Amino acid sequence: MTRNTVLAFALGALLAGGLSYALAAPRASMDDAAALTDGYGHHGGGMMRMRGAALPARAAIGDLRRIERLYLIDGRAKDLPALYKDVLAKTRNPIVRTYAYRHLAHAQLKPANLDQAIATLKQSLDEDLARLDKAPAPERQ
Known part of the structure; x- marks a missing residue:
């Protein structure tokens, strides 16, 4: 051979x-997957675990991703920043807000508006840090 x-x-x-x-x-159940991810869908032992309350956030992000894809297919990428800003105005959910901030900053980079993208990410960071200050301190073992 x-x-x-x-x-x-x-x-x-x-x-x-x-x-x-x-x-x-x-097949892994949704609870198994949730136990392996933090609230942002990253694997590992983050402080924020996905539980039943995070499922609506995942659904919202899924819908948002589908809308993004349709905008891109239709050649309307310039409309994406308005979509993300609308989402940020409508929700206080930290998972959805982080997703919207990251994608807004990415959309702002497309026409090379670096200063606006940096300002967006700094605003997201400020919200994340404020949320961390309100969260209970992790227990030491």
């Missing part, structure tokens, strides 16, 4: 084994 044939067989066996494992493995 040629080297390419052997590699093709090995790759096929690897993929078949991985697929059978993936199909046999139990």
Whole structure:
């Protein structure tokens, strides 16, 4: 057999084994995923754990991402900053606000408005720090 044939067989066996494992493995529940992420969807042991209260935030972000995609498909990227500002005016949810601030700053960078993007991220940081000051101190073990 040629080297390419052997590699093709090995790759096929690897993929078949991985697929059978993936199909046999139990699906993780939403609680399992929540226990592994912090409130922003990052993996690790953050102070802010996703719980039932975070599910509406995830739904809102999902809707926002779909709207973003439609704006981009329609060539209306210039309208995205107004969308993010509207979201920021309508919610106090820290997860949604952080998402909106990050994407607003990214949209502000597109026409190379660096000062405006920096100001947006500083405003987001100020809100995050204020929220941290109100949060209870982590317990030491």
